[in-house]
Amino acid sequence: MAPLRDCKAWQDAGLGLSTASNEACKLFDAVLSQYATWRNDENLGGIEGCLSKLKAADPNFVMGHVIANGLELIGTGSSVRLNKDLGSALKTMTTLSRSQPLTEREKLHVLALDMFARGQLPKACDVWEQILQSHPTDLLALRFSHDTYFYLGYQIQMRDSVAQVFPFWTPEVPLSSYVKGFYSFGLMETNFFDRAEELAREALDINRTDAWSVHTIAHVNEMKAEVEKGLAFMKETEDNWKDSDMLACHNYWHWALYYVEKGEYEAALTIYDNHIAPRLLSSGSMLDLVDNSSMLYRLHLEGVKLGDRWDNVLKHAKKHTKDHVLLFNDAHVLMSSLGAKDQKTTDELLTTLQELAKDPGEDHELSLAPSVGLPLCQALVEFENGNCDKAVDLLYPIRYQLIHLGGSNAQRDIFSQLLIHAALNCKSQAKQNLAKCLLRERDVMRPNSPMTERLIRRAAAVHSVA
Ligand SMILES: [Fe+2]
Structure with missing residues (x-):
């Protein structure tokens, strides 16, 4: 992984952050990296660990509040109606954003989360698109919009919003291979299976632990009912993605789907019992719950x-x-x-x-x-x-x-x-x-x-x- 970016590195990338704390900038990058890669990295302290250190490093850092609140809202399926603490955290973020000079991009990030929190998901996406039009390498805007389009069933937008910025994600941009993975998923959901698989494989050639690109290929095999190919691929790659704590359960769900398709129910139940049920027990996450029910x-x-x-x-x-x-x-x-x-x-x-x-x-x-x-x-x-x-x-x-x-x-x-x-x-x-x-x-x-x-x-x- 590339070194975590400090204030100057973010500035040089055209994504300046309004904080004087290099530590806060690096921790923001650490959270973003873990979110993009679907993996809590223990060496970094996990997402939760990084978020609390981030808050301590600069309590007034607005983009720190944005990433924390955005992950809560978009990543965990929480809402202001359900979670009063989240409601007050969003208020704090908005108040802070009005009390200091911010870049246009940062102000738009605050606005997008405000829209999302009000349940106006399509409007939130419009705001992230506005950010991406002038800042195509803003990974947070790209991933938040990607996830929200997914929730909305806006498959074409999910594909095209990455297509619009894709040429800017040259190999030297940190995490660029993961953006190939985002793009490949949108292509797959809109039935461009060959191009999707090609891009996912390019991403995996760069980083074989990219669980999301594995996931795109699992979908391609699922959509084409290529059951044997699907089973072989999951088995061959299991060691690469099984430690992706946020996505492994879902990839195992895909694996078990091939067995349901074949009518091999005992084999599907074995994967369920060994991997899908225990992961819900340890994470309690919404995605793991959905996979269990499904x-x-x-x-x-x-x-x-x-x-x-x-x-x-x-x-x-x-x-x-x-x-x-x-x-x-x-x-x-x-x-x-x-x-x-x-x-x-x-x-x-x-x-x-x-x-x-x-x-x-x-x-x-x-x-x-x-x-x-x-x-x-x-x-x-x-x-x-x-x-x-x-x-x-x-x-x-x-x-x-x-x-x-x-x-x-x-x-x-x-x-x-x-x-x-x-x-x-x-x-x-x-x-x-x-x-x-x-x-x-x-x-x-x-x-x-x-x-x-x-x-x-x-x-x-x-x-x-x-
Ligand atoms: Fe999936």
Whole structure:
């Protein structure tokens, strides 16, 4: 890793920071590096360790407040509504920013976080774009916007915002290989699979521990249903990314997906038990929670007996029943309360979401609750109660709107699978026909998928019995 940048180094890079403390500048770089690489580096003291030292080095350093608050808001899925300390931390940041001369870029960073905290995610992205237009190597603006586009399901923007600055990320710019990884992910989500894989491999040639570039290749193999290639790649590279504490669980989730695809459920459960469940236990992070729910729910749809595994997931998910920060996360919390048959938690999640959806104010996510979030949650409940007709009636009309809940194409595929399983379990000929239509569509978009072939065989068998 390049030496951490002091005041002069940031100034020379055209990204001057308003602090006289070289220590604060270096710690800002240390936090940024760990965020960009998805890895808490113990040699640096981890992100949390660096943030507290950063605060001590210069309590009035506005960009220090920006990176701390931004990571809390964007990285952990917290919100001002849920976390009063975060609310006051944001106020402190804003007050500080008004009490000292800042660069235009720094002022825009404060504004973007203010927008994000108000739930105005698209407007926050506009502000980060404004920064990037004049400061293409501002990695914090690039990554915050990248993550926010991901939450919004704005796949094209996620790709193009990196494309616009990509030529400036020449090899001598610190962390430039990781920007190849960001770009490759946007390309992959917009189906430029070959270019995405090429760039991810270039990034891995520079730094093989880049877990995000490994992740792009895992997606390429997933989207193309290249199951054997996918399995071999994860096995070959495991030692390089397994210590990426922020992403390893998710990469293991991708690994287990190939086994679900193949119908090798025991192998998927082994990865779940050895890597996915324990990582949630140690991190408690939202991404790890989503991966746990998502893996168990897919196995549940396939009819696999899961024992008491949902109970452990629910222990973590319960804390987020009333979050409603991202509807995508809500749906995954709900999967765990349904899986663990905890009616009280299920009711609590739905009623609190309904309540907030009545008056979403300027909150972008909550404004999607009545049209997308709630019907999706209700469909999950109806399916669990055996009301498959109702589940289809709720889910089918919104299937092209689900992208607005964000997440990756691979993650949202769980909702497509749910719709197909619900339609397959319906008695009416019309819904059976719908299941077959959806399966034909799936087969064309993702040929040679063993799961699709299994479901097509099942649909044909149901038809012949009827
Ligand atoms: Fe992924």
